[in-house]
Amino acid sequence: MSITLSPEQVRWFRLRRSGLVDPFDSPEAATSAHMGIQAQILPAAGLALWNRARGLTWEQVDNLIHEERTLIKLWGQRGTLHLYPSAEWPLVYAAFGHTDAEREQRLEGYGYDVQQYRTALEWMRAALRERKTLGRSDLRASNLPMEDWYLSGWGGLFRDLVRCGELCHAGTLGNEARFAARDHWLPNLEWNPPTPDEANSEIVRRYLRVYGPATAHDLAYWRGIQAAAVRGWLRLMEDEVTEVDVEGQKLLAHRDDLDALAESPPERGAWPVRLLYRFDPLLLPHRDKTWLLDKEHYTRVWRPAGHIEGTILEHGRVRGTWRYDRKGGGMALTLYPFAPLPSHVLEAVETHAQGISVFFSLPLVALNIEPPNGEA
Numbered sequence: 065m066s067i068t069l070s071p072e073q074v075r076w077f078r079l080r081r082s083g084l085v086d087p088f089d090s091p092e093a094a095t096s097a098h099m100g101i102q103a104q105i106l107p108a109a110g111l112a113l114w115n116r117a118r119g120l121t122w123e124q125v126d127n128l129i130h131e132e133r134t135l136i137k138l139w140g141q142r143g144t145l146h147l148y149p150s151a152e153w154p155l156v157y158a159a160f161g162h163t164d165a166e167r168e169q170r171l172e173g174y175g176y177d178v179q180q181y182r183t184a185l186e187w188m189r190a191a192l193r194e195r196k197t198l199g200r201s202d203l204r205a206s207n208l209p210m211e212d213w214y215l216s217g218w219g220g221l222f223r224d225l226v227r228c229g230e231l232c233h234a235g236t237l238g239n240e241a242r243f244a245a246r247d248h249w250l251p252n253l254e255w256n257p258p259t260p261d262e263a264n265s266e267i268v269r270r271y272l273r274v275y276g277p278a279t280a281h282d283l284a285y286w287r288g289i290q291a292a293a294v295r296g297w298l299r300l301m302e303d304e305v306t307e308v309d310v311e312g313q314k315l316l317a318h319r320d321d322l323d324a325l326a327e328s329p330p331e332r333g334a335w336p337v338r339l340l341y342r343f344d345p346l347l348l349p350h351r352d353k354t355w356l357l358d359k360e361h362y363t364r365v366w367r368p369a370g371h372i373e374g375t376i377l378e379h380g381r382v383r384g385t386w387r388y389d390r391k392g393g394g395m396a397l398t399l400y401p402f403a404p405l406p407s408h409v410l411e412a413v414e415t416h417a418q419g420i421s422v423f424f425s426l427p428l429v430a431l432n433i434e435p436p437n438g439e440a
Contacts, residue, residue, distance in 0.1 A: 075380030083116030100146030
């Protein structure tokens with residue numbers, strides 16, 4: 065018989081496991097628990113980590129990626145860029161990667177010239193052995209015959225080699241993104257990928273332990289795959305997964321989390337107030353967003369072309385959106401609340417805004433609050 069939980073218990077569990085109540089010990093730990101932090105906009109990933117591992121600055125995040133290299137930027141779930149712990153690159157590859165043969169089979173089905181594709185990849189691999197890093201300008205200068213998508217801003221051939229476990233992002237040179245060979249970027253990394261089933265079972269495990277309880281469709285939505293694949297991994301983990309009841313809906317939870325899920329949340333004033341920035345991990349894992357906000361406000365947060373606004377979080381619910389702008393050598397934050405914000409929320413937001421300015425090493429020159437009916 066499944067246990068019954070209130071929506072408030074579920075929200076409290078998700079906030080705690082997301083590191084928004086008690087922070088993680090390190091950015092690497094936060095990234096590992098979430099199985100990646102979306103990094104299409106790298107400063108947004110930095111702020112997601114700042115909200116979950118206190119004391120960070122943007123300079124430190126950049127250093128972890130490009131100098132210490134304990135974090136790595138790869139294409140992962142939903143085909144989007146994420147930060148992962150560098151030590152977990154083999155796991156990421158096993159879950160999201162592909163072989164040359166698998167990719168060639170798909171290209172053949174689309175009618176592309178597979179031999180041309182092989183020639184381009186062979187050139188890139190040889191160039192990487194010599195140059196260690198490559199950018200699109202190098203590929204363009206090769207004068208190889210190529211399809212337009214090879215140079216796509218969404219990844220093209222570079223994304224294919226990342227998915228093969230051979231490349232990672234290596235920062236920028238000027239305005240150009242560069243990519244590095246694995247053995248150059250992380251020469252001491254032990255390359256020991258688990259089996260795909262082992263890797264994907266581990267991802268399901270981490271998903272449930274941070275974002276649960278949830279449905280198989282939620283997990284498929286977060287991964288960007290068909291629910292049938294998720295159900296297959298859940299069958300492999302049937303001893304670890306159980307059902308819970310939330311307002312009549314059957315959701316999946318990890319058995320080890322049942323005691324934590326059943327805990328009573330504190331009074332509303334003890335919940336954290338947070339300014340979560342764009343594409344924050346808390347906003348991505350569930351198809352149904354009503355646990356976070358009322359449907360009437362949905363389009364204020366999830367905007368056209370896949371954009372997700374920064375949000376004001378209070379009592380585990382979204383109370384408005386926010387943006388920042390660099391202005392006059394400093395930083396200005398503007399809030400767009402859905403309704404007037406209580407005084408304790410305004411006080412917490414002011415403190416949080418100061419923290420964001422410290423993260424970027426810029427003074428906070430303005431904190432503006434638009435009328436509740438105003439839209440960003």
